[in-house]
Amino acid sequence: EDKVVQSPLSLVVHEGDTVTLNCSYEVTNFRSLLWYKQEKKAPTFLFMLTSSGIEKKSGRLSSILDKKELFSILNITATQTGDSAIYLCAVSYDMRFGAGTRLTVKP
Amino acid sequence: DTGVSQDPRHKITKRGQNVTFRCDPISEHNRLYWYRQTLGQGPEFLTYFQNEAQLEKSRLLSDRFSAERPKGSFSTLEIQRTEQGDSAMYLCASSAAGTGGEKLFFGSGTQLSVL
Numbered sequence: 001e002d003k004v005v006q007s008p009l010s011l012v013v014h015e016g017d018t019v020t021l022n023c024s025y026e027v028t029n030f031r032s033l034l035w036y037k038q039e040k041k042a043p044t045f046l047f048m049l050t051s052s053g054i055e056k057k058s059g060r061l062s063s064i065l066d067k068k069e070l071f072s073i074l075n076i077t078a079t080q081t082g083d084s085a086i087y088l089c090a091v092s093y094d095m096r097f098g099a100g101t102r103l104t105v106k107p
Numbered sequence: 108d109t110g111v112s113q114d115p116r117h118k119i120t121k122r123g124q125n126v127t128f129r130c131d132p133i134s135e136h137n138r139l140y141w142y143r144q145t146l147g148q149g150p151e152f153l154t155y156f157q158n159e160a161q162l163e164k165s166r167l168l169s170d171r172f173s174a175e176r177p178k179g180s181f182s183t184l185e186i187q188r189t190e191q192g193d194s195a196m197y198l199c200a201s202s203a204a205g206t207g208g209e210k211l212f213f214g215s216g217t218q219l220s221v222l
Contacts, residue, residue, distance in 0.1 A: 006149070031209075036211075042216060045210055048210055086149075088149050094163065095202075095211060097149040
């Protein structure tokens, strides 16, 4: 069965720290890998990755995909308290989600 | 508002009752997904539709759960004979499936509490 595994499950850092979140996957029909941020209710889209080695960037967030080793990382530099959230990884074709990483950024 | 909308936002029911949730996707989206999420967990896949066809249903889903998307637009998720373990957030998402990958847009969810 398709599997998406995120690590760590929980992370506590202080403002200004840099964090790296991991997502590994085993799926039979890969199309893309997506990262979402979930604060209160609905997850909000961050990145979609389809090709290996191409880094996607948005401000302090960046992500990269390794299709050979079947994983992706999400980096957040100079963390702020507003980055506190659950970060979710999902893999298409079937849009399976991992359990998420709960990030807490302390002032 | 042209996003994904879900109704109701909250539902409290007694064990054994049936409940039905509705999801209205973004109008041009052909794919619609249902997920269940409990506290501290990622969204758990339940089922998805491409247009009106239900293409996959999770093996974890019991026969008490059924979903429909009769005209390829809105969808309903029904839970029969609810149990306390059904208490969760039920999320709906839609996407425009294409060869280049798809991006899910989520509704705000329906929070179900079974007493």
